[in-house]
Amino acid sequence: MDPVFSAVGFLVLVIVYRVYRRYTGISLADVPGPESPSFMMGEDHKRQRKVLSPGFGAPESKAFLPLFQGCAESVGTEVTPYSLNSHQQRDPSQLSNKWMDVIMNSKEQSAVLNIPAWLSRATLDAIGEAAFDVRFGSIDNEESALARAYSNMMNDIFGSPSNERIFFREVSKYIPDRILQYLVETSNNPGIQRAREVASLATSLARQMVTDKAEMLLQGKGNRDVFSLLGVCTPSFRSSTSNRSTVKANMDTDAKEKLTEEELYALMRTILLAGHETTSNTISWALLELARHPEMQSRLRAEIRETEVAIHARGDTEFTVTDLDDMTYATAFIKEVLRFHPVVYQVYRCANQDDVLPLSQPITTRLGKVIHELPVQKGTRIVVSVAAYNRNKDLWGDDAHVFNPERWINGAAKEKKATSIGVYSNLMTFLSGARACIGWRFAVIEIQAFLTEVVGKFEFTLIDQSGRVRREASGVMTPTLEGEVEKGVQLPLRVSVALQAESGY
Numbered sequence: 001m002d003p004v005f006s007a008v009g010f011l012v013l014v015i016v017y018r019v020y021r022r023y024t025g026i027s028l029a030d031v032p033g034p035e036s037p038s039f040m041m042g043e044d045h046k047r048q049r050k051v052l053s054p055g056f057g058a059p060e061s062k063a064f065l066p067l068f069q070g071c072a073e074s075v076g077t078e079v080t081p082y083s084l085n086s087h088q089q090r091d092p093s094q095l096s097n098k099w100m101d102v103i104m105n106s107k108e109q110s111a112v113l114n115i116p117a118w119l120s121r122a123t124l125d126a127i128g129e130a131a132f133d134v135r136f137g138s139i140d141n142e143e144s145a146l147a148r149a150y151s152n153m154m155n156d157i158f159g160s161p162s163n164e165r166i167f168f169r170e171v172s173k174y175i176p177d178r179i180l181q182y183l184v185e186t187s188n189n190p191g192i193q194r195a196r197e198v199a200s201l202a203t204s205l206a207r208q209m210v211t212d213k214a215e216m217l218l219q220g221k222g223n224r225d226v227f228s229l230l231g232v233c234t235p236s237f238r239s240s241t242s243n244r245s246t247v248k249a250n251m252d253t254d255a256k257e258k259l260t261e262e263e264l265y266a267l268m269r270t271i272l273l274a275g276h277e278t279t280s281n282t283i284s285w286a287l288l289e290l291a292r293h294p295e296m297q298s299r300l301r302a303e304i305r306e307t308e309v310a311i312h313a314r315g316d317t318e319f320t321v322t323d324l325d326d327m328t329y330a331t332a333f334i335k336e337v338l339r340f341h342p343v344v345y346q347v348y349r350c351a352n353q354d355d356v357l358p359l360s361q362p363i364t365t366r367l368g369k370v371i372h373e374l375p376v377q378k379g380t381r382i383v384v385s386v387a388a389y390n391r392n393k394d395l396w397g398d399d400a401h402v403f404n405p406e407r408w409i410n411g412a413a414k415e416k417k418a419t420s421i422g423v424y425s426n427l428m429t430f431l432s433g434a435r436a437c438i439g440w441r442f443a444v445i446e447i448q449a450f451l452t453e454v455v456g457k458f459e460f461t462l463i464d465q466s467g468r469v470r471r472e473a474s475g476v477m478t479p480t481l482e483g484e485v486e487k488g489v490q491l492p493l494r495v496s497v498a499l500q501a502e503s504g505y
């Protein structure tokens with residue numbers, strides 16, 4: 001049977017079904033907020049998506065490369081946690097400078113680092129600058145309220161659910177929305193409390209950012225961050241800032257397209273969360289694969305060196321987006337990481353009408369009947385497995401469960417399938433259709449920038465503990481250690497300074 005049919009079936013699913021979020025029982029809505037695009041449906045979702053889209057186009061995302069390079073590397077200046085950027089200074093997050101300091105100050109000239117803990121803070125800084133033109137300074141200050149709030153957050157809220165929590169998730173679908181909301185708002189459950197704390201901190205931060213941003217724009221210091229690009233701070237917004245509660249007037253568009261104040265804050269919370277936990281965990285899994293496969297690491301580093309030589313030869317110092325895209329091996333490696341480790345491993349939908357799904361392959365029911373399509377009743381909850389699609393042998397070949405970047409170079413990944421699904425290289429990682437990840441270009445460029453920087457400078461090797469790395473399904477797929485799951489996100493690797501010349505390539 002043509003595998004494309006499964007893709008078509010999936011696409012139908014994505015287009016027809018609405019988002020259904022109450023699967024958690026805790027309601028993830030408490031983190032980004034029920035007014036955020038990920039929880040909106042129908043026309044409300046379309047309206048928010050329309051407002052967001054201009055900030056996430058190809059040119060806008062490409063323009064963030066220097067900023068990501070700054071967060072991954074670079075020279076910096078003193079930073080106070082949470083300060084608005086004047087953009088006369090580069091972002092000082094300096095992940096690799098920090099790692100260099102740690103290594104140089106160690107006796108062994110290498111250090112065991114808990115990779116995701118660092119990356120989470122570095123990508124939080126990156127999203128702060130790119131989306132809001134704000135420096136969080138979390139890489140410099142791991143004790144900052146924001147860094148602490150987000151540290152291990154997904155695991156605390158969704159990881160290793162107790163039997164009671166699993167039971168509550170199941171019964172929550174029978175509890176009316178308002179009662180469920182009340183339970184979420186008042187419960188003493190540690191996970192729910194944690195979600196409430198993060199939501200409240202992120203909301204007050206969002207308020208402060210909107211107020212400060214308006215002030216800056218009034219002084220004529222606008223910038224190219226996502227929120228400025230979105231028009232959040234258009235002239236109509238500026239004039240409304242005499243009464244800052246009227247953030248509603250933020251859009252220079254039709255009244256029906258404007259965001260309410262709550263929607264704006266929820267949107268900011270969504271971007272804060274979706275924009276950093278996803279990329280930081282993806283880069284962490286990427287570094288684990290490089291440590292597991294030293295030959296891939298050497299090959300990637302050799303390609304980085306080769307490109308650096310070409311960049312210097314033309315008189316430049318930094319990689320451009322074209323340089324990054326032209327690195328064949330790096331591109332193949334990143335695509336394979338996104339295929340093999342989709343951090344959003346599944347999404348949830350609920351049928352909003354009776355429907356029939358076409359099947360790529362017939363199914364034999366328990367009663368022995370062979371069916372070619374699947375009737376779906378209105379109200380049916382569906383778990384869409386991104387991970388299963390990305391490892392489907394019909395689509396990726398018999399070695400679908402093997403981490404093999406080569407498939408993207410030798411054509412085996414069949415990027416050009418008859419029906420294209422997914423926004424990036426036929427992967428389901430960023431989903432597809434009307435609710436596909438809006439930040440996928442942004443994410444790909446950020447991953448390219450961070451990997452190029454850290455792999456160019458450092459060598460990553462496994463330590464004994466690395467053999468115990470396991471996946472924890474906590475909304476986002478996070479690494480934890482077998483036997484130490486309660487300690488939260490852990491992916492320890494030995495990091496040392498990389499040789500300047502890569503042998504063998």
Ligand code: HEM
Nearest residue numbers: 037038274275278279282344347430431435437438439443
């Ligand atoms: C490797 C990185 C990323 C992955 C794998 C990823 C994956 C996804 C997936 C699968 C969805 C759909 C979720 C659903 O409908 O249930 C989604 C939605 C979303 N993502 Fe991402 N994402 C990534 C990075 C980012 C970044 C960097 C941003 C922002 C800067 C972002 C912003 C969003 C937003 C706002 C939505 C909601 C879109 C909507 O409902 O219309 N994501 N993402």
